[in-house]
Amino acid sequence: xxxxxxxVFLKETIRERELKITEVAKRARxxxxxxxxxxxxxxxxxxxxxxxxxxxxxxxxxxxxxxKLFEGWDFGWCEQPVPNxxxxxxxxxxxxxxxxxxxxxxxxxxxxxxxxxxxGRTEWVGRKLVCVDDQLEVRSARPDLPVPCxxxxxxxxxxxxxxxxxxPGERVELSVEFTxxxxxxxxxxxxxxxxxxxxxxxxxxxxxxCLVQVVAF
Numbered sequence: 001x002x003x004x005x006x007x008v009f010l011k012e013t014i015r016e017r018e019l020k021i022t023e024v025a026k027r028a029r030x031x032x033x034x035x036x037x038x039x040x041x042x043x044x045x046x047x048x049x050x051x052x053x054x055x056x057x058x059x060x061x062x063x064x065x066x067x068k069l070f071e072g073w074d075f076g077w078c079e080q081p082v083p084n085x086x087x088x089x090x091x092x093x094x095x096x097x098x099x100x101x102x103x104x105x106x107x108x109x110x111x112x113x114x115x116x117x118x119x120g121r122t123e124w125v126g127r128k129l130v131c132v133d134d135q136l137e138v139r140s141a142r143p144d145l146p147v148p149c150x151x152x153x154x155x156x157x158x159x160x161x162x163x164x165x166x167x168p169g170e171r172v173e174l175s176v177e178f179t180x181x182x183x184x185x186x187x188x189x190x191x192x193x194x195x196x197x198x199x200x201x202x203x204x205x206x207x208x209x210c211l212v213q214v215v216a217f
Contacts, residue, residue, distance in 0.1 A: 002068065002069060003042070004041035006065060007039045009064075010054065013058045013060060029053060030050065038050075051066065059093065061117045064117070088120040088122040089119045090116055090117070090193065090201070091116065092115075093115040096115050100209075101186075102213070103212070103215050104212045104215070106183060106214055106215070106216050107179070109179050111175050111176070111178075112210040113173050114208050116172060116208070117170070118166045118169060120168060127164075127193055127194065127195055128163055129161050129176075129193055129208070130192060131156055132190050132207065133190055154179070154181070154187050154212070155179040161174060163193065176189075176191070180212070180214045183214070185214050186211070186214070188209055188212075191207055191208045191209070193207070
């Protein structure tokens with residue numbers, strides 16, 4: 001394991017975030033000595049929970065920290081979802097606005113924002129986030145009931161948004177404005193990344209979603 005590479009990366013990230021070691025330790029619920037040991041590369045096998053806590057404080061995907069820790073290891077025998085390009089990967093960071101099951105009023109407009117990170121080693125160029133709701137197979141729970149119409153779902157102001165050029169390790173926030181249905185219900189909208197040719201960048205990944213509870217206030 002490359003505890004040294006992990007320590008160097010943590011130092012650089014803490015410096016970039018303009019944080020103090022004491023603040024990082026407090027927010028990650030770790031002792032200052034534990035953080036200093038990680039920065040020095042003295043901890044050869046840090047706990048996964050420790051890395052996850054640090055990733056939240058530093059706002060980087062845990063995969064980035066794990067990659068630094070296992071720098072130089074060959075995991076070719078592991079089966080992974082295959083992207084369209086080698087060394088390409090995406091990591092979900094957070095729902096910046098309207099996390100799952102947030103309440104919105106009927107007929108209201110709201111803006112959903114996701115934050116993702118390029119956790120691979122391939123630059124994203126000319127990519128978009130596109131709505132794939134029309135590709136879902138919708139079935140009625142009862143054969144005597146009609147399939148729900150489109151107005152029962154979330155209506156996006158646009159069905160695709162530009163992602164821009166995102167370098168490895170860089171994060172980006174993506175926002176879509178939705179209009180809620182005219183009656184109380186639970187609805188979800190799915191979005192996936194495509195490349196400049198319109199192909200799914202990560203065919204086997206579920207993608208991003210917006211799940212809200214529509215209520216009559």
